[in-house]
Every structure is written in C-alpha cells, then in structure tokens.
Amino acid sequence: MDKQSDISTALNHVRAATQELHGAISDAASKRGGAVKADIEIIPMKAKAVADSLKGSLGTQNQAAKKSLTEAVTYLEATGKQAAASVKTSGQAFQTSVRQALADARAAAQKVSEAVAATRSNGSKK
C-alpha cells in the first residue's frame, strides 16, 4: 500500500469513528422521552478517543486537510465537554445540552469529511 493509500485509510477510520459518535448521540437524543444519562455518560470518553486519534494523524495530512482536522478536534473536544456537562444537569437543561453535543459532533463529522474531500481532491490531481 502506498503512502497516499495509508493516509486515506487512516482518515476513513477516523471519519467512521466520528460518524459513530454522532450516531450514538443522535440515537440517544431521538429516543421518545429524550436521552437518558446512561446514554451520554460514555460520550466524553468516545469523543476523546476520536480526538486523540485525529491528533495522531495530523502530521501526515496536506495543509487543507490539516486545517479541517484541527477544527474537527476542536469540535470533538467541545462535544466531550458538552456531554460531560450535560450529565450534571437534568430535565430540559439536560436535553438542551445533549442537543448542543449533537450539533458539535455533527460539525466534527463535517470537518472530517471536508478533510477527506481535500485528500481525495489532492490525490486525483497527482
């Protein structure tokens, strides 16, 4: 496998992890009656794992991808913080906080897919 393929594969793994994170929060938020704390307690750890993985892959990316991934890390950290804060609240405040975590996870997924697009575009020009 060449270097470009390795980079793409690593990025695809990170993308899948970010999508899974969004899916987990989204599933919780869409429950009838709203999310419950047990669904959200695991989110900060998951968000940190994805963010750490992303940080580890930054060095191998092109400039455009690196910029998007750096922003993705920021959103992932915000997702984790928001989820951690949400479990300390209750009622409407909890649901609002979960929705904000969902929006941050969505933004992280968007940034990672932008990095994927930048890598693909870069690869097709070579």
Add this chain to the structure above:
Amino acid sequence: MKNYVAVVFDDTGKAYQGLHTLWELDGDGAITVHGTAVIHRDNWGQVSVDTKETHPALATAVGVGMGALLGALAGPAGAAVGAAGGAAIGAATGGAVGLTTDLVRADHRDQAADETRFVLGNGQSAVIADVSEDDVSVIDSRMGELGGIVYRRAKSAVEDDAWLNDDYYPYDDYLYPYEYIPSRYYYPYYW
C-alpha cells in the same frame, strides 16, 4: 467544488435508492458526501423530513434549519420564506417552496447557468445532500439512471442567499453525516 444537491424522485423508494447510491459513490471516492436527508411533499403540499425522531404514523414537519436550507436552495425569495416559515414551514409554507421558486425563476434569470432551482412537486420525494464533487457528471449520470432529476447550487451561493447567520439557521444539522435510512423504508420500498 462544494455543492448542495437536491435530487427529486417520483417515489420514496427511489429516493432512498438515490441516497444509498450517493453514499456508494462516496465509498468509491468518486465524490465526498458531507450529509444527506430525505424529504417528502405529500399530496396536500406538506413537506416533511425523515429523521430518527420521525414516528411512522406522524411525519416530522420541516423545522427551521431544513426550512432555511430548502428556501435557500429555491433562491433568495425562498430563503425569506424559509426564515419566515420557521418550524411551521412544513404545514404552513412548505408548499410555497415550489411557488416561490417560480417567482424566483422569473425575477433572477441572470443566475449562473449551472445553478438550478429546487422544485418539489406534490407526492414527490427528494434527497438533499451536501457534497464535494470534482465532476458533476458523476452524480448526474447515476441519479439519472434511477430516474432522479438533479438540482444543484454552489454551497457558497446558498450561504450568500441565506443572508442570515447560520448560527441561527443551522441547516446542516438536519443532514445526517452518514447513510441513514429509517427502518420502515428498508421494506417494501428499499430493495
């Protein structure tokens, strides 16, 4: 280039095939999909969007974010409708998306030729997607094979038309960043 794409189909099953095909193209690396959603316009003109919160017996009306996106896809006047319609756009102004589009067509004929205005007729479904594509023919040909009509607007143009702070109209939030197909559409609609 980054574009918003709306692919209109005559039935919901085809719309979900179209959605699946978009993600397949992403998996092949031919395009990059950032988010997708499927919307419907019923025979009474009400527009609804499939989300994880959509109960089978109760369609989810298009909310503020998706209303703003649909309006922006329909053009400047449509953006105003989206903003004004807010959460009630599905029931109150969803039907106006197409009507507004006709007005926009009449008033803005000088828009770029490669940008088309989104129209959703009664009884039709559409896949809305946020994509990066180097070659527009990839989506056009595959969606054409499925019987879909592709409408496309540059993301930058949509954002210009929306002229509202996207913090207040987070339309991307309605687009799932992965292939999401509600279980009820796997059968009988989805092969």
